Amino acid sequence: MAGRGRGGGPGSGQLKGATWEYDASIKLESKPSDLFPPHPNLKRPAPLTKKERREINNYKNLIDQVHRGPLYTQPTKRDPNAPAKTFGEDQFNRQYGTNRKADMDPFNGVETYSMRYAPKQRDLPKLSDQPFDKSLFPEELWSTLEGTEGQEVRNHINRAMQRKAALLNGKDKDTSLKTRSVLEKIHNAIGDDDNEELDEENKDEEERDDEYDDDEIGDDYNGEQYFDNGEDEMEDGDDGGEEY
Amino acid sequence: MSRSTHAVELCALLVDETYGELTSRIFTILLRKGRLPIRLLSKHTLLNARQLRHGLAVLIQQGLVYYNQDSETGTTFYEANSDAAYGLARAGKIIGMAETRFGPAARDVVQKLFLLGNTSVSDLEAAYESKHEQHVNGNAEGSSVIPNGVNEHKASPVSSTGHLHSVLNRLLEVGFIEPVVHSMFLSPADTYNKVERGILQESFGGSTKGAKQKDDLKLRVKNQLQSIRSDREWKGKGIKRPLNGGHVNGVNGTNKRRRLSNGSSTVSSDHLYEDDGTRLEPTLIVHVNYEKCTVALRNEALAAFAKERIGEITSLIYAQGLRLLEAKIPRCRPDSAIDNVVDLPDGPMFTTKELAAALSHNVNPGTGIGKASGDQVNVRKLEKQLDARKPKSKEGEAGGDIDMGDGGSDDEPKVNGNSKLPDNDNDDDDPFADSPKPAKRPKVTFQDRLPASKTSDDRENRVELVKKHLLLLAADDSKFLRKCGNNGFGEWTCDFEFIIQKMQEAEIDAMLLENFGNSGHRLARILRKLGKLEEKKLEEAGKIKKKDVRTKLAEMQMAGLVDIQEVPRDSARTTQRTIFLWFFDQDRAATMVVQNTYKAMSRILQRLDVERRRAHDVLALTRRSDVRDLDPEVYLDVHQLNDFRAIDGKIDKLLCQISRLDGLIGLFREF
Numbered sequence: 044m045a046g047r048g049r050g051g052g053p054g055s056g057q058l059k060g061a062t063w064e065y066d067a068s069i070k071l072e073s074k075p076s077d078l079f080p081p082h083p084n085l086k087r088p089a090p091l092t093k094k095e096r097r098e099i100n101n102y103k104n105l106i107d108q109v110h111r112g113p114l115y116t117q118p119t120k121r122d123p124n125a126p127a128k129t130f131g132e133d134q135f136n137r138q139y140g141t142n143r144k145a146d147m148d149p150f151n152g153v154e155t156y157s158m159r160y161a162p163k164q165r166d167l168p169k170l171s172d173q174p175f176d177k178s179l180f181p182e183e184l185w186s187t188l189e190g191t192e193g194q195e196v197r198n199h200i201n202r203a204m205q206r207k208a209a210l211l212n213g214k215d216k217d218t219s220l221k222t223r224s225v226l227e228k229i230h231n232a233i234g235d236d237d238n239e240e241l242d243e244e245n246k247d248e249e250e251r252d253d254e255y256d257d258d259e260i261g262d263d264y265n266g267e268q269y270f271d272n273g274e275d276e277m278e279d280g281d282d283g284g285e286e287y
Numbered sequence: 288m289s290r291s292t293h294a295v296e297l298c299a300l301l302v303d304e305t306y307g308e309l310t311s312r313i314f315t316i317l318l319r320k321g322r323l324p325i326r327l328l329s330k331h332t333l334l335n336a337r338q339l340r341h342g343l344a345v346l347i348q349q350g351l352v353y354y355n356q357d358s359e360t361g362t363t364f365y366e367a368n369s370d371a372a373y374g375l376a377r378a379g380k381i382i383g384m385a386e387t388r389f390g391p392a393a394r395d396v397v398q399k400l401f402l403l404g405n406t407s408v409s410d411l412e413a414a415y416e417s418k419h420e421q422h423v424n425g426n427a428e429g430s431s432v433i434p435n436g437v438n439e440h441k442a443s444p445v446s447s448t449g450h451l452h453s454v455l456n457r458l459l460e461v462g463f464i465e466p467v468v469h470s471m472f473l474s475p476a477d478t479y480n481k482v483e484r485g486i487l488q489e490s491f492g493g494s495t496k497g498a499k500q501k502d503d504l505k506l507r508v509k510n511q512l513q514s515i516r517s518d519r520e521w522k523g524k525g526i527k528r529p530l531n532g533g534h535v536n537g538v539n540g541t542n543k544r545r546r547l548s549n550g551s552s553t554v555s556s557d558h559l560y561e562d563d564g565t566r567l568e569p570t571l572i573v574h575v576n577y578e579k580c581t582v583a584l585r586n587e588a589l590a591a592f593a594k595e596r597i598g599e600i601t602s603l604i605y606a607q608g609l610r611l612l613e614a615k616i617p618r619c620r621p622d623s624a625i626d627n628v629v630d631l632p633d634g635p636m637f638t639t640k641e642l643a644a645a646l647s648h649n650v651n652p653g654t655g656i657g658k659a660s661g662d663q664v665n666v667r668k669l670e671k672q673l674d675a676r677k678p679k680s681k682e683g684e685a686g687g688d689i690d691m692g693d694g695g696s697d698d699e700p701k702v703n704g705n706s707k708l709p710d711n712d713n714d715d716d717d718p719f720a721d722s723p724k725p726a727k728r729p730k731v732t733f734q735d736r737l738p739a740s741k742t743s744d745d746r747e748n749r750v751e752l753v754k755k756h757l758l759l760l761a762a763d764d765s766k767f768l769r770k771c772g773n774n775g776f777g778e779w780t781c782d783f784e785f786i787i788q789k790m791q792e793a794e795i796d797a798m799l800l801e802n803f804g805n806s807g808h809r810l811a812r813i814l815r816k817l818g819k820l821e822e823k824k825l826e827e828a829g830k831i832k833k834k835d836v837r838t839k840l841a842e843m844q845m846a847g848l849v850d851i852q853e854v855p856r857d858s859a860r861t862t863q864r865t866i867f868l869w870f871f872d873q874d875r876a877a878t879m880v881v882q883n884t885y886k887a888m889s890r891i892l893q894r895l896d897v898e899r900r901r902a903h904d905v906l907a908l909t910r911r912s913d914v915r916d917l918d919p920e921v922y923l924d925v926h927q928l929n930d931f932r933a934i935d936g937k938i939d940k941l942l943c944q945i946s947r948l949d950g951l952i953g954l955f956r957e958f
Contacts, residue, residue, distance in 0.1 A: 084801065084802070088940070088943070088944060088947075091939065091940075091943050094383065095943050095946060095947075096939075096943075097383050097386070098379040098380050098382075098383040098946055099379055099939055099942045099943055099946065100379075101378070101379040101382040101383050101386075101394070101398070102378055102379030102382075102942060102946075103379075103938070103942065104398070105378050105379070105382065105398055105401055105402065106304065106305060108398070108402050109305055109306065109401075109402060110307075111915075112402060114306055114307075114310075114345045114348070114349075115305075115306060115307040116306070116307035116308050116309040116310065116342075117307060117308065118303075118307065118308045132316075132331055135315070136312075136332065136333045139308065139312060160911035160912045160913045160914075161907065161910070161911060161912075162910055162911075162912060165307075166309070166338075167309065167337075167338060167341045168307075168309065168310075168341050168342070168344070168345045170341060170344055170345075173348075173403065174403070174406070174407070174410040174413065174414075175344070175348060176405065176407055176410075176572055178469075179347065179348075179405055179467065179469070179472065179572070180344065180347055180348075181347075181354050181356055181363040182356070182363075183325065183340070183363055184340055184343060184344050184347070187337075187340040187341060187344055188344055
């Protein structure tokens, strides 16, 4: 093919038909091309047959059920008008991972009374609502399935809290510095001294974890929880966050 | 298996559509990067470990992710299963197929399985029990009623635990669902490696020497893989008997056997057999078997093709024949790593007799093959042609006045419609018998034969009639069937590869015609038939002007459908002394179709998202938990209802387009 179109014209080095002579009547196409030019051969698809209609209803029904079920996670996707095409991981990840509560739409985001019927938005699947056969999963996921993930950490924290509370109570009764230090020593002797440091570390970890699942940031007024008074919260203990 | 970018995009969108964002983010990265442990996943997705573990649990539960725990390091690697993700697009079809074959109960069960993923029988039972309770309490929250009011089934079609068990058992027998075993969670490549390593250690002391040992190793791996796979298969008979022991006496057993023998043919007869006493082990874990469902879908596609080419009744008979074969075909395309590629010359086959026995009695084989009225046709001549088989069918096609299809009404009382088995009376829900309307013009079918058939043995006559249809199928250009024996009034087999190729050709032809017009279509067909051609020859063969040929070919080359090969006549390779040969590559065209289809499907899914977001206001209303189980007509006002209808119609159209495109993917990729 190459070379066939070229060289056919009167002089070489020239496109067929086009010359360098001045043409007063020439008009350049300066208009930008259509973004969505009409399709040259567009036809209406055939109407749905009964069978297709049935299949589609099945599909819609299934999807609807899944979306109501415990495994579905709501989209947190940011700007819906952003281009669907992404280049590279960074850009792909940047479009998600926003904190829904931080990016709340101030006009429509404030919860109203009628919103109590709106389906719950979920960032993590609620695994406790569905039967699982543990043996089918790799071992590292077992704790997640059982909901015991982070249980140890939470226990540690709870214990530390109790200790603190006891300490504070003690302080009320007997304010002398000496008794307090003695008490502390006793507690340390009974309790697990070496876990103390571990506690601290774990607390940090827990805190970091909690930053992500935003349901857990305990504050005294949480507009998002206006209607659900925390009855079915995520299975994480909230005692971790409260102290900080 | 590596897939193209379009396929990856589509799979990610499908997972997103079904299971939400968290899972789809993980899945996308797994598809793009291949196998990863959680640590690296976290690096790529920027999700924390807790989110990842939750997401992966969902993905594994739904069978979308393989995993492999490395025994040496103890790390678990996760790998995406793109086939299962693509299967989500087919969910509607699979559920629909279960319904047409086994009634609403099966639909419900299959849907539940899609919903729950890998589920043990006892969990399924529990799910149904809780649902029943909810129905009793009048609590609409968890019931399976569709909010859009498409399909108002207030009561669950599965009436009891026994019913559930028999439905499950039947689905297992057909293979639509399969028991889950541990080896399924290993990706095919991992399984292969594991088996190979095991055999190497065991028999070869760590490594192979020479070509002979290597071949030996390959063979052994293959055998082992085959045995692993056969372990997975549902051995209904082996497991059923001991389980049946307590419940079922011999009578019921035989009853069941008989039903099963034609059970695959009878449709929606299940209210007669609510509970056949089969009990499955409660710990048995099952999930949907996409491979087998694809086989069934292929049969549907083939039958539809036959309907298009020959006629409705013939296609119904063909569908039945394929269904007989289906039991012997576990998957459409054998895996070269596992299956022996050298197959028997004749694949699975069925006999005319079996087919005639299994055929639903609402299908009347006496109709469908065209006959003109007696005064228009020289009957004697026709019968002579009927005797000589192959010419007959061609004649039947070419004959001027053919009554194809519309003569085949289901409730036609005239010919041979008598039922021989009592339990077969009400299976009229055939996929192709959507509109069983009586023929418009006066029926002239087999007038001349009718008296004879009534007096002679009915069954034999039926076999004869069925055979005629089969001959018609075999004589078609597409070779729907091939005769391979004479037992039982003829044994038949189907060369799937050949006919699928024919179907692909037909599809590509249709596309060419649509996109490049008559001349483009003609040029491509010439190239296909004659191979590589020079432009001049093309002009001659196609009877098209030189200029037109050139522009058309250039256009098609731009689209990537045809291409040029240069053959220099001397070493100088000048343009003048080079032959330019045009060719049309069917495989290339097929891959292009597949890629474009994937792309189109993902665009449609994106479009769906946009449309939903636009109509968010009204859709949010229908999703409210207090009204979502009601018909929207009840609670929406006129404007809202109009909006809702509009968006619902749009969604339907888009989904319909997806399912049609999926047909193409099936044809070009999976069948």
